[in-house]
Every structure is written in structure tokens, then in C-alpha cells.
Amino acid sequence: MAKRIDCSDVNIYYGNFLAVEGVTISIEPRSITALIGPSGCGKSTFLRTLNRMHEVIPGARVEGKVVMDGQDLYGSDADPVTVRRQVGMVFQRPNPFPTMSIYENVAAGLRLNGTRTKKAEMDELVESSLRGANLWEEVKDRLDRPGSSLSGGQQQRLCIARAIAIEPDVLLMDEPCSALDPISTLAIEDLMAELKERYTIVIVTHNMQQAARVSESTGFFNLNGIGQPGRLIEFNPTEKIFSNPDQKATEDYISGRFG
């Protein structure tokens, strides 16, 4: 189920503006890869190219190759909708659908795609997804309540349940804990540690302790100045990045001597 992703020489544009330049990276299956770096350096932009969400923005485009287990995500035969079913995503702010109940939010991936599923199967899928997101015990008695009735941390776990209900191969997380308190953050981090048994996880984070705690590999993005494209400066096992990085810039950033 979990798949590896190989990117080679990826250039990402907003219109004519080159936002991220020349990223070559190999993301291992069944592991957590963290992307760190200062604001505006293109981490999130790069993350969004991995499930073709980048091109949703008018004028945005991508050059280069992104290959997931031999399948070129930007090949001429690749359909962005199919890609997004294989690569799930969790956003920075929890965004449950406000018109839907907790149950319907989890079932949304299948329901919205028009897949006909028996009630019993759907119940089972919702329960297993909510259990997978460590939310089942908290919401099992109120599945018909609106998704927005939950707390922020619960909403974020609901969004994770919604993302894993369509059984993707890869899970992308764009600063999933930045809007949450430390306890909810801990819950999500524990959840990530469980989920990596089954999925390839890529997480963008501003919290370096978080990257050090949860990830196997870490990529450091940086940019030379305003208006310059972001670059992948260093990509190494997390232990190496945080103890003995290859690049001076990485060391400056993680030790807080940056800029």
C-alpha cells in the first residue's frame, strides 16, 4: 500500500514566478519525512505538488518528474483526480465540511465520488477510519452531530480520518498541528507514529522538535533572498540533520542562528 516517491529536478511556478527550484528527493515508504525551513521557502508549495493540488491555483504549474512507484504523476496519462485519490492530504487548519455530520465527513471521500456502498460496509469503514485516527471513542455516540461541533484537535483528527477513509498510499500533512494545543499535538503525533506502519507520510512543520520527534528523514528548504526561488538545501536522516548536518545553513537554522 505505502509507496515511494522519487522527485527529480522539480521546478514549481506561480505564473512566471519560479517559487521552488530543482528539488530532487526520494521519499521512502512506511516512514515519516519531515520538511522544515523558514516561511515562504516553498515547503508547502512542494508538498502540494505531490498530489497535484498546486495546479488548482490559477496559473500555477510544475516542471520536472514526480514518480510514485514507477507512475509519473505529471505524465500525460496521469489524471489529477486519480492522483489525489492515491495521495491524501491534511491541511493546516482543520476543514471539516460544515454541512455534513461527523459520519458523513468521514464517508465524504466515497460519497462525493458517487461510489455506491452498502450501509453496513460504510458503517464499518467509518468506524475503522475513526479508530485509525484515534477519534472513535470520543465521537461514537454522536456521529450524526455536525463535524464543526468538535474541538479543534478533534476536527483535525476528523480530517485525518476523512483522508485515510479513501485508503490512500501516501498521506501529506501541511503543518497539521500549527493550530492545535500541545495535548492535541501529542495525540496527532502518536497517530502519525501508528499511521506510518501503513502509509508513506510527508509532513511540513515549523516545529523543529516535532520534526526531530516523529520523522525518519528531514529535508531542509531555504531561499537566498526575497524574490529568489526556494531550494532543497539538505535531505538526510533526521538524526544526522539535527546532530551533524552537512550544510552550514542547516546548522544555522536548526540552532536558531539563522538570518
Place this chain on the structure above:
Amino acid sequence: MSTQLTRPPAGARAAEDGNGRSERRLPTWVPWAVFGAAAAIAFGIEALTDFTVVLAVIYTIVLGVVANYALSRSVEGRRRATDRLVTSVVTCAFAIAMVPLVSLVWEVVSRGARRLDGEFFNSSLVGIIGEGGGAYHAIMGTLIITLLTTLISVPIGLMTAIYLVEYARGRLKRSITFFVDVMTGIPSIVAGLFAYALFALFFGPGVRLGIMGAVALSVLMIPVVVRSAEEVLKLVPNELREASYALGVPKWRTIVKVVIPTAIAGLGTGVTLAIARVVGETAPLLVTVGITNATNVDPFDGRMATLPVYAYYQLTQPGVPPENAIDRAWTAALLLIALVMGLNVVARLISRFFAPKTGR
């Protein structure tokens, strides 16, 4: 420092502030008393000369505002005086705005209630000279033509709005938005003449059909629907669209299953208010649908009566004696206002019941 932070006790007229300056306040009844005195003086002057209420009211307002300002300025100082001046001006503006509204509703209700009986709703004007008769044919005509207008305008308007918000970009989007704005400002008679000219091409001059009225009203209603639906669709957070895309949902399904359900309350409200906007249009119906005394419920066959045109003809061509027809015109007007008010209530109910529930 601490003395500066403590406020004078409530009710104190004068108190020392931190800098040792005294702060004097007028009691709350004073401005009203001033206005009362101004009214007494103004009405007194008017009573001595030739009495006009309007003039007396204007005197009262001007005199009251000026006297209040002067009094407050001498007692409370400049800042409070300005505050009182602006308060009085704003209150007076509000009162002036309410005058025509209240007067209109009062007039229509008191005069229209005279013929608000069963016969008015049950009978048409066939064979009626003088007393009796009703507006059954006009009510049916208004309902049928408004329904047809809604059936034409809502799909076109909603889809245009969806196109503008979700798909169009660049110059095309700007020009469509511009022309929709221009269409909102079209004089309604022009819409009527457009429909008349269009149908005259096919059916020859002098044609009158219910459907022509619906087309004319659609020309007026479509831009209203587009504008309101566009505003509401823009309010749907982009995050929800992205959440849906990220689940591998195609764009059209995202629009149908996520964007529209999220905005349904606003869309319903917008459509209802757009209906309320065109239901009382007179001029376009005058040239396209005409008027008849008999009931005609087939919009594809000949003239139909509608409430606004009915009211217009009852008032302008009342026959002899005129009182009966003029009473019917007032009742038709009352009915139209009630219809618009009902539609507004419906719009509010829609926005209350269909709004996404937070359920906290």
C-alpha cells in the same frame, strides 16, 4: 495615577478629573425637554400665522438641534456638544426616513382593507360595472408569470454565477461581470420593449402573451440572481474546495456536493429576494402582457392580467362611478406589498433553516 483611573460615581453632575478640571454633564432628560420646548415654540408660531404641520416640524427640528448644541456647548464643552449634535442629526435622519415608509404602509393598509374580502380573491372583472368584482384573474396571472420568470431566471442566473466564481478568469470574467452590472441598471421598460420586439419578430406586431412578460421580467431578474449568487458563492471558503479536491473529488462534483450545499441558505435567500424584486414590476408587463377582465391561465395564449397592471388600470380607467375601481386598485396594491413582505419573510426563514449548523 490611581485617581486618574477612577471614574466619577454614576449620577454625579460634576466631578473632578485627574487634571483638576471639572466635568459637568447635562441630565438625560434635558435634550428631550429642549426638543419639547422647540416644538411648543414652533407650533405656537405656526398657530399664529397660517398653520402647516410640515413647516412646524421642520422648525422644531432645526430649533431643537441648534438649541441643544448651544446648551451643551456652554455646559459640557465642545467635545460633548459635537457628540450631541451628531446624535440629533442621525436620529432626525432616521425619523425622516421612516416618515414615507410608515405613511405608505398606513395609507395602503387603511384604504386597501376596504375591499379585502372573499369576493376580491374569488372573482374576476367579467361583467362588472361599478360595485363588486375582484382580482382573481390578476392574482393568478402574477403567480403564473412570476413562476415562469423564476423557472427561466434561476437556472441561468445560478449557472452564470457558478461559471463566474469557479471557472471564468481574466478578461472574459471581467467583461461578463461588467455586463451583468450594466444589466442590473436597465430601465424596466427597456426590458419590456426588448421582449415585445423579440416576440413581434415571430408573431407580428401587437402580440400579447404571458410568456413575453416572463421573458421581460427574466431580463431584469437574471442579473439580480447572478450578483447575489456570486457574492454568496465567493463566501464559501476555498479550504472546503481544496479539502474536497484532496479527496480525489472532481471539480464538478465538488461544486454540486460541497460548494452549493454550503451556500444553499444564501442562494435561497438571494433567489427569493430577486423574485420579490420583479413581482411588482409594472412597465414591462404593460407592454408585453397587457390586461384583460377575464381569467386566462394559459401564458402561451393571449393577454393576461397581473396585479400591478390591474392596479394601474383600475386607477387610471376607473369608469363611472370611480370609487369602486379605485378601492380595488388599493387592495391590489396591498396584496402586492403583502406578497413582497411574505417573500422577504420566506427569505429570512430560508437563511435561518438552511444555514450550516455549528451545533456547539
